[in-house]
Amino acid sequence: MTISIWRYSHLALAVSSFLFITLASVTGIILSFKPITEKTQSYRSKDFDKLTVAEVISQLKKSYIDIGEVTIYSNQFVAVNGTDLHDQSGNFYVDPATGKSLGKVGKENAFFQWVTTLHRSLFLHETGRIFIGLTAFFLFLIATSGTILIIQRQRSFKKFFGKIVKDGFAQYYHVVLGRLMLIPIIIISISGTFLSLQRIGIIKEQKITHKVDFDALKTVPKRMVSDFKVFKNIPLSQIQSIEFPFSEDVEDYFTLKLNDQEITVNQITGEILTTQPYSNATLLNNLSLDLHTGRASAVWAIMLAIASANILFFIYSGFVIWWKRSSGRIKNKYQSDQAAFIILVGSENGTTFRFARAIHEQLLKNGKTSYIAELNDYKIFPKAKQLLVFTSTYGQGESPANAKKFISLLEKNPQNHSVDFAVVAFGAHAYPDFCKFGYEVNNLIAHQAWAKPLLEIHTVNDRSPEDFNRWATLWAQHSGLQLNSISKLLEAKPIKKQQFEVVGKTVSTHIETSFIIRLKVKGRKRFTSGDLLAIYPANDHRERQYSIGKIGKDIQLSVKLHGGGIGSGFLYNMEIGQVLKAVIIRNEHFHFPEKVKTVIMVSNGTGIAPFLGMLNQYGEGRNIHFYCGFKDSASFAIYENALQTDLPKLTKLNIAYSRAGEKQYVKDLLAKDATFICEALNDGGVLMLCGSLAMQNDVIDWLENACQQFSKQSISFYQSRGQVLMDCY
Amino acid sequence: MNSFFKICLALTLVVSIPAISIAQKTTKYKCMVQMTNYVGEGAYIAVSLIDAKGAYEKTLYVMGSDKKWYPDLKEWHKAYKKKPTNISAVTGASVTGGDRSVTVLDIETDKINKGYKLRFETAVEDNKYYQKDIEIPLTTEGLAAKTEGTGYIRYVRLSAN
Numbered sequence: 001m002t003i004s005i006w007r008y009s010h011l012a013l014a015v016s017s018f019l020f021i022t023l024a025s026v027t028g029i030i031l032s033f034k035p036i037t038e039k040t041q042s043y044r045s046k047d048f049d050k051l052t053v054a055e056v057i058s059q060l061k062k063s064y065i066d067i068g069e070v071t072i073y074s075n076q077f078v079a080v081n082g083t084d085l086h087d088q089s090g091n092f093y094v095d096p097a098t099g100k101s102l103g104k105v106g107k108e109n110a111f112f113q114w115v116t117t118l119h120r121s122l123f124l125h126e127t128g129r130i131f132i133g134l135t136a137f138f139l140f141l142i143a144t145s146g147t148i149l150i151i152q153r154q155r156s157f158k159k160f161f162g163k164i165v166k167d168g169f170a171q172y173y174h175v176v177l178g179r180l181m182l183i184p185i186i187i188i189s190i191s192g193t194f195l196s197l198q199r200i201g202i203i204k205e206q207k208i209t210h211k212v213d214f215d216a217l218k219t220v221p222k223r224m225v226s227d228f229k230v231f232k233n234i235p236l237s238q239i240q241s242i243e244f245p246f247s248e249d250v251e252d253y254f255t256l257k258l259n260d261q262e263i264t265v266n267q268i269t270g271e272i273l274t275t276q277p278y279s280n281a282t283l284l285n286n287l288s289l290d291l292h293t294g295r296a297s298a299v300w301a302i303m304l305a306i307a308s309a310n311i312l313f314f315i316y317s318g319f320v321i322w323w324k325r326s327s328g329r330i331k332n333k334y335q336s337d338q339a340a341f342i343i344l345v346g347s348e349n350g351t352t353f354r355f356a357r358a359i360h361e362q363l364l365k366n367g368k369t370s371y372i373a374e375l376n377d378y379k380i381f382p383k384a385k386q387l388l389v390f391t392s393t394y395g396q397g398e399s400p401a402n403a404k405k406f407i408s409l410l411e412k413n414p415q416n417h418s419v420d421f422a423v424v425a426f427g428a429h430a431y432p433d434f435c436k437f438g439y440e441v442n443n444l445i446a447h448q449a450w451a452k453p454l455l456e457i458h459t460v461n462d463r464s465p466e467d468f469n470r471w472a473t474l475w476a477q478h479s480g481l482q483l484n485s486i487s488k489l490l491e492a493k494p495i496k497k498q499q500f501e502v503v504g505k506t507v508s509t510h511i512e513t514s515f516i517i518r519l520k521v522k523g524r525k526r527f528t529s530g531d532l533l534a535i536y537p538a539n540d541h542r543e544r545q546y547s548i549g550k551i552g553k554d555i556q557l558s559v560k561l562h563g564g565g566i567g568s569g570f571l572y573n574m575e576i577g578q579v580l581k582a583v584i585i586r587n588e589h590f591h592f593p594e595k596v597k598t599v600i601m602v603s604n605g606t607g608i609a610p611f612l613g614m615l616n617q618y619g620e621g622r623n624i625h626f627y628c629g630f631k632d633s634a635s636f637a638i639y640e641n642a643l644q645t646d647l648p649k650l651t652k653l654n655i656a657y658s659r660a661g662e663k664q665y666v667k668d669l670l671a672k673d674a675t676f677i678c679e680a681l682n683d684g685g686v687l688m689l690c691g692s693l694a695m696q697n698d699v700i701d702w703l704e705n706a707c708q709q710f711s712k713q714s715i716s717f718y719q720s721r722g723q724v725l726m727d728c729y
Numbered sequence: 730m731n732s733f734f735k736i737c738l739a740l741t742l743v744v745s746i747p748a749i750s751i752a753q754k755t756t757k758y759k760c761m762v763q764m765t766n767y768v769g770e771g772a773y774i775a776v777s778l779i780d781a782k783g784a785y786e787k788t789l790y791v792m793g794s795d796k797k798w799y800p801d802l803k804e805w806h807k808a809y810k811k812k813p814t815n816i817s818a819v820t821g822a823s824v825t826g827g828d829r830s831v832t833v834l835d836i837e838t839d840k841i842n843k844g845y846k847l848r849f850e851t852a853v854e855d856n857k858y859y860q861k862d863i864e865i866p867l868t869t870e871g872l873a874a875k876t877e878g879t880g881y882i883r884y885v886r887l888s889a890n
Contacts, residue, residue, distance in 0.1 A: 065890060066759065068831025081831060083890060089757070089833040091821075107794055107820075125855050207766035208826045243829060246761045247888055 006152070007401065010145040011137050011322060018315050020135040025311040027119035028188075032305035034112050035075065035294045043077040043093040044100050051096050053239060053256070054231035059099035061225070070242040074295040079105050082244075096236055126200070139311070140189035146178055155398075163722060170320035177310050184307035191288035198285055206279040210255065210264045216248050216304055218269050228270030234258070259286075324351075332371055333364060339371035342384045342419075346375040346391030346403030346437065352426050355460070355468055356390040359475075366481050375403035375441075378410060384419050385477065386454065389441055392426040397433035403441075410444055420454040421445050424471055428462045429589075429726055433716070435459045454478055497536070497581040498525060502574045503554060508638035512631070513561040514606060516642060517571055518554050522579070529613030530590035530727065533557060535582040537570035544570075547586065547690060547727060548636025549613025555584075558609040558639070590688070590727040592618050598685035600677060602699060603630035607691025608639055610727070611729075612646070619649030624679075625673075629656040629695065630665035666691075667698045671706075678710035681718050689726040696728040753834045757890035758872060762849070762878070763829045763883045770854040771823030772881045773798050775805040775836065779864070781844035784808075788816050789834045789847070793823035801852035804860050826881070833890060842868050851881045 014021075060067060060080060066089075067082035068445050071370050074537045078096045083089040091105035121128035151157055153175065154164075197203045235398065245252035245267040246651070254265040254274055260283065266271040294301030324521060337344070341363050345356045354371060363370035371381070375391060394400045399407075422444065425438020458471040476483040504518035519533075531689045532545045533555060544567030549556040551718040561568045574580060593599065599622060608628055615624065630636040636655060647653070654669045656662075670677060679686065687703075689696055703724070704715045716726045749764045763773060773793030785808035793799075800806050809816075824830045834847075845867035852858040859880030865871045865887070875886045 068759070068761070083757070083833060087757075089890075113795060183817070205768065205826075207768075209766065209827070243831075246831065246886055272793075277758060 005144050006148045010142060010149060011318075013142045013145065014315070014318055017138040017142075018319075020131060021139055021311060022315060023122070023133055024119060024132065024139075024192075025308040027115050028308040030115050031112065031119060032294055032301045032308065035296075035301040036298050036305075036570065038075055043095075044075065045078070045095050045097050047097045047171075048076050048078075049235070049237055051236040053233055053234045053236060053242065054226050054228060056096045056099075056236055057231060057242070058226035059097065060094065060223075061099075063094070063099040063101065065361070069243045069244060070239075070462045072236065072239050074290060076237075085505070087318060098342040101443050112277070120199070127197055129199050133193060133200060136189050136192030136196055140186060141195060143182060143185045143189060144370075147182060150175060150179060168321075170317035170324075173313060174317040174321060177313065181307050181310045184303055185311065187291050188304065188307060189646065191292040194284060194288045195292060198281070200390065203281050205285075206282045208262050208276045208278075210262070210274040210276060210725050212251075212253065212264060212273050214251055217273075218271070219250050220269065221266055224272045225267075225270070228265065230256075230263070230265055230272055272380070293577065300459035315620050332373075334369045334371050336371050336373065336377075336379065337382050339381065340383055340385040341368055341388065342381045342386065342407075343368040343370060343372040343390065344375045344378060345372065345386045346400045346406065346441070348392055348394045348402075349402035351463055352392045352400075354386075355424070355426070355463075358389075359388065359472065362472075362476075362483055368481075374404040375399075376409070378406050378413065380413050380415060381419070382416070384415065387415075387419050387445070387451075388475075389419040389423045389438075391423070391424065391438050391441055393433060393437040395436055399437045400441075403437070406441070407444060410448065414448060414623070414725040416449040418450050418452050420452050422453070422475060423457045424460060424468070425457060426463065427459045434461075496628065497583055498523060499579050500555065500582055501532075501579050503572070503575050505570075505576060506638060506641070508635065510634045510637070512635065513572070514559060514635065514638060515561065515572060516556060516558050516638060517574065518551070518556050519580075519582075520554050521584075525584055527555070527584045527586075527593060529617055530592065530610045531587045532585040533582050534585055535567060535570065535580060537566045544568075546571075547587075547590075547610045547614070548584070549609045549611070551613055551616050556608040556609065556613060556642075558612070560606050571665050587727065589722075591689070592688075593686045593722070593725075594618060596622075596684065596686045598623040598680045598683065599625075600680060600685065600687045601626045601672065602628070602666055602687065602689045602695075604691035604695045605635075607695070607728070610690055611688070612639070612642055615643075615646040615649055619646050623651045623685075624648075624649065625652045625654070625676075626650055627654045627656070627666050627669050629658060629669075629691070632657050632660035665698065666695060667702050671702060675710070677703075678706055681707065681723055682711055684723070686723050686725060687718075689724070689728060691728055693728045694728055700726075754838045756838045756841075757886050758834045758836055759766045759831065759890045760790070760834050761829055761831045761886045762824060764795065764824050764826050764881055764886070765878070765883045765885075767826040767853070767856075767881050769826065769856050771825045772853045773823050774830075774862075774882070775802045777808075777848045777850065778813075778836070778840065778867070779803055779846040779848045786845070788814060789836070790819045790821065790832050791816055792821050792830055792832070794820050798852070798854065799811050801854070801858060802850050803858060804849045834866055834887075836867070836872075840867060841872070847887075848869075849878070849885060851880055853881060 010545060056070070056078070060070065064080060064082045064084050065087070067080055069081045071079045071081070073079065078090055078094050080094050081091050084092070084101060089257070093102040093105055095102055112622040117123060120132060122131060124131070151160060154160055154162055154438040161179065164172065194203070198205060234256070240257040240259065245254060248267070250266070250268055253384040256263050256265065261277040263274055263275045265271070266273055290296045291300075294304045317667055321469070343356050343360050345353055347353050360370050360372045375389070381387070391403055392400055423438055423442040424443070425435035427435035427438065438459065443496060445451045446453060446457060447486065453477060460467040460471070472483060488538045499522040501522060502517060503520045505515060507513060508516040527548060527550065529548060529550045531548045533548050534545045537544060546559060549558070557571070557573050559568050561572050590610065601614070603611055610627065656666050657670045658665055677687070689699060700715060707713050707715050707718070757848040758788065760776070764772065771793070774791070776780070776786065776790040777788050780786045785805065788805070788809065799809070821832060847865040847867055848861060850860055851862040857880065862882045863876055863878045863885050864879035865876050872887045872889065875884050877884050
């Protein structure tokens with residue numbers, strides 16, 4: 001529930017102010033170049049930090065007949081307003097160490113001036129300032145609500161900078177960059193708000209007046225300016241400006257604006273006449289100006305530019321996320337009290353809805369009355385025959401936002417007749433709590449008196465249409481329905497296929513035929529070991545995926561020929577020189593961890609394919625321990641040749657034969673090296689798993705135990721840190 | 730014949746004005762403008778030489794560099810638009826409330842004690858406009874004294890440089 005509140009306010013704030021924020025960011029990016037360009041002209045003296053006011057004034061007196069004021073800009077350039085020895089008056093940059101003029105102070109660039117006005121007030125004077133001030137404040141609120149959303153997403157404040165699971169470009173970078181840019185953006189928005197408040201006059205500006213007692217002014221003892229104690233004690237770096245006495249009359253005095261106060265100094269005796277400290281408002285105003293404009297530091301100015309550019313990206317990616325989410329809105333032909341099929345969806349960002357809607361449409365096409373709604377809309381469905389639940393899991397095993405109320409609603413609203421139910425849980429193996437909420441929902445419904453299970457719970461990994469199709473087919477059989485082209489409904493966009501030429505093929509002589517096939521990419525495409533190659537053997541929606549090993553520039557697949565397997569049969573019949581159409585699918589979560597020293601590779605059967613490629617690409621200079629399982633030495637033989645060249649790169653190769661010799665599985669090999677494996681994980685090593693699901697389950701079960709015993713950590717601890725990578729089928 | 734003579738005379742005058750003004754001897758006066766503690770944006774100030782009839786003769790200084798705000802200095806801007814001159818050499822920054830600004834004015838020496846005046850005209854964004862914030866008679870005394878302002882300017886002091 002709370003997630004929704006923060007999300008809605010995050011969205012509402014963004015929607016209501018994005019036009020102004022866009023404008024302010026674009027102009028902000030341009031303006032950040034002002035301090036950068038100014039910094040490149042170097043009028044800053046090397047000795048700036050060492051000089052005192054007394055030294056500077058006595059140097060300046062040599063080069064200027066008359067001085068009105070000395071100003072020290074935030075970028076530490078020193079400027080004199082006065083008349084020099086050649087009777088030239090005006091504003092000059094000077095070297096404070098020598099008093100020499102470095103050049104006239106230029107006019108403010110008209111373009112920057114124009115952009116500044118646009119940035120501050122949209123050319124609308126007071127009204128514009130109020131708008132911009134509000135925009136800055138909105139930006140602050142957006143950043144704050146965004147922070148809370150990240151904390152909720154990461155489940156705790158401590159994991160704020162923990163790993164984020166990648167689900168979609170816009171969403172991933174919205175969160176990743178959001179964390180990084182949080183502090184600069186909050187600084188920009190607070191300082192901007194403050195500056196606007198002061199400009200509008202809500203925060204009163206401090207006006208300093210010095211009340212000098214003219215009757216008490218002394219004219220003795222007369223001292224040289226360079227001997228004034230105050231001037232000797234104040235370093236130049238503490239000064240904002242020095243106003244010189246207008247005439248030599250004792251009633252005219254020096255006014256020094258320091259960083260924290262203003263003082264006036266008798267021009268004859270050098271004693272301090274009055275002191276006026278700055279109010280907090282003035283100090284905050286100066287700080288805000290420094291932070292908001294980057295005038296004091298070019299590095300910070302660059303940071304501001306980056307942050308502003310990021311705001312633009314957030315606006316873009318935020319809208320992409322919103323659009324994706326709202327595209328999952330529901331339209332119903334039948335009301336909830338008329339429908340026989342009730343489809344309830346728990347979805348955090350709308351993807352699950354795509355699957356649910358595919359089923360919904362199939363039902364309608366079959367002439368059935370189907371009703372689709374969010375899990376939160378659960379109530380009594382008087383005519384329901386089937387209840388289908390599609391739900392994803394949010395964060396670490398939580399319910400998605402639109403399913404928060406489901407559990408309590410379920411208890412309160414028992415159906416008045418028996419209803420068949422089925423649950424499909426959506427999730428990703430990359431999350432430690434895979435489909436946890438789906439399981440929870442399934443259990444809860446199963447405990448209801450009215451509920452009759454139609455099918456076991458099914459899981460769908462990574463929005464896989466394959467997984468979903470498997471369920472849909474089964475479900476259709478059980479419900480006596482005709483299904484057609486579900487996968488077409490699921491396809492977000494048509495896939496662009498690429499051509500691949502077969503350049504090599506090695507077939508094993510073993511009874512159970514497996515073979516290695518090498519393909520050359522026609523055209524350009526970046527890929528790496530661990531990515532997947534999807535082929536379309538019958539040139540229809542049916543797709544088969546194979547794990548890629550990258551050898552040189554080619555793709556190497558290892559395939560086991562199944563009797564009647566359409567994918568393997570298709571590849572088996574390809575001859576060298578023939579061309580096939582396929583798609584390379586990026587499979588980021590199973591890429592080789594390039595920064596890691598110790599990598600443990602575990603495979604069985606054809607699962608060896610990506611590892612062969614990884615060894616070839618990255619094998620050098622690492623500790624790679626390879627555990628692979630085969631039926632017998634004959635089925636390994638085919639890979640033995642392929643492995644030959646890269647064999648020296650391996651620290652250790654362990655082979656298990658399940659039907660020969662000791663008859664052991666990979667898991668048994670791992671168990672022998674349990675201490676080594678747990679230690680490696682503890683030291684940041686990575687374990688990669690590729691092969692059959694049965695092997696995966698075996699290994700994970702064993703690993704869970706081993707880790708618990710060794711380091712009191714659950715395997716999900718390592719999984720969430722990307723140290724256990726799996727790609728099984 | 731009479732009118733032809735007049736035109737000729739007028740032409741000679743027009744042609745010779747620039748020549749005369751180049752030859753003009755000027756004196757530099759240091760000028761300090763001290764602002765009151767008003768609240769608002771930086772004030773735009775035009776310092777003009779006003780002849781005995783009250784007409785604008787010359788712009789001596791403009792504090793405020795963005796031309797966009799010049800129309801706010803109504804009367805000065807009217808005169809300036811009629812007879813635009815190059816003022817880029819006598820343009821400086823605007824002055825905010827409580828601040829002071831010290832500039833140098835070039836005043837033709839033979840204009841002094843001839844009934845001329847210095848006018849300080851002020852305007853602040855979204856705020857009042859003062860046509861005669863200060864007027865200082867261009868006399869030897871006037872150029873040495875401190876003159877109180879009536880608008881955003883607290884006082885102006887002048888001294889020969």
